[in-house]
Amino acid sequence: MANGTADIAAPILQLSNLSMTFESAHVTVVALQDIGIRIGRGEFVTVVGPSGCGKSTLFNILAGLAEPDAGAEIRYHGETKRALELLGQVAFMPQRDLLLPWRRVVDNAILPLQVEGMPRAAALKRAEPLFGEFGLSGFERHYPQQLSGGMRQRVALMRTFLFERDLTLLDEPFGALDALTRSLMQRWLLEVWQKHQRTILFITHDVEEAIFLGDRVLVMTARPGRIKLVLEVPLARPRPSSMLTSPEFIALKRQVLAAIEEESVKSFQQTAAD
Amino acid sequence: MRGHVYSVAGPLGVFALWELVVRAFGVPVYVLPAPSAIAKKVVADSALMLDGLAMTLMEATVGYAVGATLALAIAIAFILWPRLERVGLPALVALNSVPVVAFAPVALLWFGSGPGSKIALVTIAVGFAVFVNAHQGLRSVDESAANLLRSFGAGPLRQMAMLRIPAALPAIMNGLRVAVVRSMIVAIVAEMLAAFKGLGATIFESTQQIDFLRAWAAIAVASAASMAWYGVVNWIDRRYVFWR
Ligand SMILES: Nc1ncnc2c1ncn2[C@@H]1O[C@H](COP(=O)(O)OP(=O)(O)O)[C@@H](O)[C@H]1O
Ligand SMILES: [Mg+2]
Numbered sequence: 001m002a003n004g005t006a007d008i009a010a011p012i013l014q015l016s017n018l019s020m021t022f023e024s025a026h027v028t029v030v031a032l033q034d035i036g037i038r039i040g041r042g043e044f045v046t047v048v049g050p051s052g053c054g055k056s057t058l059f060n061i062l063a064g065l066a067e068p069d070a071g072a073e074i075r076y077h078g079e080t081k082r083a084l085e086l087l088g089q090v091a092f093m094p095q096r097d098l099l100l101p102w103r104r105v106v107d108n109a110i111l112p113l114q115v116e117g118m119p120r121a122a123a124l125k126r127a128e129p130l131f132g133e134f135g136l137s138g139f140e141r142h143y144p145q146q147l148s149g150g151m152r153q154r155v156a157l158m159r160t161f162l163f164e165r166d167l168t169l170l171d172e173p174f175g176a177l178d179a180l181t182r183s184l185m186q187r188w189l190l191e192v193w194q195k196h197q198r199t200i201l202f203i204t205h206d207v208e209e210a211i212f213l214g215d216r217v218l219v220m221t222a223r224p225g226r227i228k229l230v231l232e233v234p235l236a237r238p239r240p241s242s243m244l245t246s247p248e249f250i251a252l253k254r255q256v257l258a259a260i261e262e263e264s265v266k267s268f269q270q271t272a273a274d
Numbered sequence: 275m276r277g278h279v280y281s282v283a284g285p286l287g288v289f290a291l292w293e294l295v296v297r298a299f300g301v302p303v304y305v306l307p308a309p310s311a312i313a314k315k316v317v318a319d320s321a322l323m324l325d326g327l328a329m330t331l332m333e334a335t336v337g338y339a340v341g342a343t344l345a346l347a348i349a350i351a352f353i354l355w356p357r358l359e360r361v362g363l364p365a366l367v368a369l370n371s372v373p374v375v376a377f378a379p380v381a382l383l384w385f386g387s388g389p390g391s392k393i394a395l396v397t398i399a400v401g402f403a404v405f406v407n408a409h410q411g412l413r414s415v416d417e418s419a420a421n422l423l424r425s426f427g428a429g430p431l432r433q434m435a436m437l438r439i440p441a442a443l444p445a446i447m448n449g450l451r452v453a454v455v456r457s458m459i460v461a462i463v464a465e466m467l468a469a470f471k472g473l474g475a476t477i478f479e480s481t482q483q484i485d486f487l488r489a490w491a492a493i494a495v496a497s498a499a500s501m502a503w504y505g506v507v508n509w510i511d512r513r514y515v516f517w518r
Contacts, residue, residue, distance in 0.1 A: 063425040088427025098419045101517035102440045112426040115436065145517065163426055 011075075012166055012199050013039040013062070018072040019224075020057055030224035031057045032068070037218065037227065039167070039201060044193055046202045048210035048256065049220030055203045056095055058225070059169045062201070063092035077166070091165040095172050095203075097156040099144035105155050106140045112163035127162060133192065134158040150181040157189070161196065170202045174209065183241060186213060190238065207256050211249060212239060219256055221263040229259040304486045315491040322476065323495050329472040330465065331499060333389045334457040337396025341457075342450060344397070345404035353412045353438065354430055366405065374399040374460055378467055387468040392461050399460040404449040411445025412438050444518040447511040454507055458500040 018035040021028060031054040039045055047055055060066040061074075064087030068074075074081050076089065091112075099108045109130075110123035118126075131137050134154045144152055153173055160168060173189075174182045186209060193200055204210050210217045211233055219229040233252060235243060243249055289309045295301065296308040303311070316323055348366075352359035374395055385391035415438050423433050465474025473496045480489035 060421075063421075065421050065425060087424060090425070092422070092425040094418055094422055096418060098416070098422050100419070100437070100440070102443075111423075111436070115423060115426040115428045115432055143517065 010041060010078075011038040012041045012077060013037065013201075014073075014075040016073045018058075018061070018074070019069045020054065020061065020066070021069050032061075033224040033226050035225070035227055039199060041166075042197055042199055044190075044200045044202065044213060044215050045218060046204060046210040046214035046216070047218045047220060048204055048207055048260075049225065050222050050260065051205055053220045053222050054225030055205075055220065056171055059092065059094075059171050059201075059203065062086060062167075062169055063090050064088070089165060089167075091160045091163040091168040093156055093160040093168075093170045093173060095175065097144075097152045099152055099155055101143065101145055103144075104140065105136060105142050105144065105147070108144060108155055109136075109158045109162060111159055127158070130158055130161070133195075134161075135188070150177055150185060153177065153185065157192075161192070161198075166199060168198050168200045170200060172203050172205065175205070182209070187241065189213070194237070207253055207260070208244060211235075211252050211256065212244065217252075217256060219259045221260075228263055229256070231255060304484070307487050307490050311487060312490045312494050315487045316494060319488060319491060323473075323491060326471065326473040326476045326492060327495055327499060329389065330458070330461050330474065330496065333392040333465075333472065334396055334461040336389075337393040337461065338400050338453060338457045340393070341397040341400030342404045342453065345401045345449070346408055346446070349405055349408040349412055350434060350439070352409060354434060366402075370402045370406070374402075375463060378464055381464070382468055387470060389472075392464045392469070392472070395464050396457045396460050399456045400453040403453040403456055404446070407445045407449030407452075408442060411442030414445075415441045443515045447507070447515050451504065451507050451511065454504045455500055458496060458503070462496055 015035055015037040018032060019030065020032040021030050023029075035058065037045075047058070049055055057066070061068050061083045064084050067083045074083060074086070076086060100111070103111070106124060106127060107120075110118075110120070110127050113123035113126060114120065131140055134157065136151065136154055136158065139147065139151065144155065147155070153176075157170075157173060160170070174185050177185060190213065202210075202213060204213075211231075214233050217229075217231040217233060218227055219231065220226065221228045231252065235248060235252075292306075293308050293310060296306060301308075307315075348362070352362060377398060378391075378395060381391040381394045385394050412434075419437055419441070420433055423437055428436065461472070462474035462477070465472040466478045469475040469478075473492045476492040477489045480486065480492065
């Protein structure tokens with residue numbers, strides 16, 4: 001792998017046959033269909049797909065918050081698990097930052113440590129050296145309401161990183177940020193990832209972001225969500241932002257867009273025929 | 275700052291108008307005494323007024339504390355054990371549809387004419403006001419935030435302590451605010467029905483003795499106490515539930 005540490009031969013997570021159907025009184029929605037994934041240790045894998053294709057649903061399952069349809073196989077560290085058994089085993093950052101308005105920045109960041117039963121003083125000591133790295137120095141005692149969108153997102157990321165687990169799930173963490181802040185955050189995230197050697201699964205609906213960040217890009221189709229394409233990103237790291245305009249990058253982008261487009265046309269025709 | 279000016283100027287204007295009307299039309303005291311006359315009476319009868327106030331405030335605050343504590347405990351228990359809620363909630367809703375005053379004869383029978391019966395009635399009145407708000411607040415917590423805590427491995431108790439209770443504080447404070455006025459009203463009304471002491475008893479006895487000015491003085495003391503207490507709860511709310 002480009003990172004030099006990823007090891008796909010001993011995957012940390014393997015999914016096969018994973019489907020998820022939502023049934024309510026009137027409608028049945030197949031959110032995910034036959035998902036198969038292998039994530040190697042230390043890998044940065046991005047998942048890209050149109051909104052509504054089931055990306056957040058996939059993360060909810062991996063965080064242990066929802067059980068997929070019967071027949072799915074989830075292997076975490078080689079052991080077969082039910083989704084519920086993953087509760088507390090995976091560091092999950094949901095799409096909204098969900099910072100608690102009554103807790104200061106520090107206290108929001110250490111929330112998972114306190115949930116684990118660590119006393120506040122010890123948790124603060126653990127968190128302290130990270131504030132600089134997460135660009136939050138001087139804001140420790142602010143309340144979330146006083147921060148910009150980008151800073152709130154960094155607090156949420158810090159909270160996720162302090163919950164040290166072998167797999168980290170990030171659901172569109174930069175989706176609501178302006179383009180400039182977003183590109184700064186992307187490069188910053190890569191630095192943090194390389195330093196902390198985490199395994200990251202990262203959701204986005206932005207094709208450029210998916211390629212720029214990932215060792216591999218999983219392209220999902222519109223509903224029902226399936227893995228349409230798995231694309232290796234052979235671009236060297238560290239990746240400068242000038243890479244975004246390189247011919248290699250553009251070729252990769254074209255490949256992803258073509259896969260998505262083919263699907264969109266299909267689903268568009270399907271809807272039109274209904 | 276502007277808000278403060280209005281909240282002081284408003285009542286002052288009303289009092290001035292009241293004073294003016296009473297003087298201009300020579301309204302007799304048994305119909306409506308002037309504010310200045312009421313104020314003078316409060317001072318003149320201050321020993322009696324303080325005595326009554328002490329009793330009424332004791333009943334109201336003890337009932338308030340017991341009622342609010344019970345209400346919070348029950349609301350939390352209902353969220354933690356949904357089965358308990360399924361059994362208990364319909365019963366509470368049915369009880370809540372009966373006006374508190376309807377329980378007064380029973381309370382007097384059980385707890386006598388002393389402060390016990392008043393405390394019991396205040397407890398019921400405050401309890402429902404706080405329960406309804408607290409229960410609603412604890413229930414309507416953002417599901418995704420609860421899920422985030424679950425993903426960190428938090429069980430129901432940790433979710434309750436770290437998320438549900440703080441998130442419900444604005445609603446709980448609303449209940450506590452409404453309950454202030456309720457507790458004073460219920461204590462005074464119950465005292466008017468039967469009591470040895472208290473502002474309600476003073477109001478009742480004064481009207482019996484055709485001393486309407488004294489009745490008005492007791493009413494003035496009761497509403498001043500109510501407002502002061504309300505102000506304290508409001509201050510606590512602003513100070514500690516700053517994020518709402
Ligand atoms: N709890 C649910 N009940 C019913 N349908 C749901 C539920 N959660 C998600 N869905 C549906 O599943 C699909 C995928 O949703 P989601 O995973 O949020 O998509 P994405 O994150 O890719 O935008 C959507 O069509 C959504 O309406
Ligand atoms: Mg989503």
